[in-house]
Amino acid sequence: MDFGKTIAYIAFYLVSLAIFYYYFTTRNKERMSLIEAGANPDMFNSPEQYYILFVIGMVAMGLALGLLAGYLLNTFILVKGDSLFYLFGMLLFGGAAMFISFFIIIKWLKKNKTQ
Numbered sequence: 001m002d003f004g005k006t007i008a009y010i011a012f013y014l015v016s017l018a019i020f021y022y023y024f025t026t027r028n029k030e031r032m033s034l035i036e037a038g039a040n041p042d043m044f045n046s047p048e049q050y051y052i053l054f055v056i057g058m059v060a061m062g063l064a065l066g067l068l069a070g071y072l073l074n075t076f077i078l079v080k081g082d083s084l085f086y087l088f089g090m091l092l093f094g095g096a097a098m099f100i101s102f103f104i105i106i107k108w109l110k111k112n113k114t115q
Helices: 003-036 041-045 047-077 084-114
Strands: none
Touching: 047 084
16 A cells, blocks of 8 residues: 555544544534523434434435345346446435335324324
8 A cells, every 4th residue: 555545544534533523522512502501401312313314224225225236137137347237226226215214204203293
């Protein structure tokens, strides 16, 4: 590995560490100031904040299925060097996963409103 790649990896690591540090310290200061102002501390534990994690997980699984479908299509059709099947599979399955997760979240929200 040459010197430029080493510097790039170290810089990437340091920038990532700085972003995480800044995010967590700012979040902690913001929460402490809200609590000192009299806000309810339970507002940070709302279940709605986890819906985005569900959507990201569903899309990641959809992209993985899309890659698998693209690989299988590329293998069975025997077109060498054509990556169109990978792109098509990732877009199709990623979009389908996002669509499905939308309806699952709507169903959860309706169920929680009736309770």
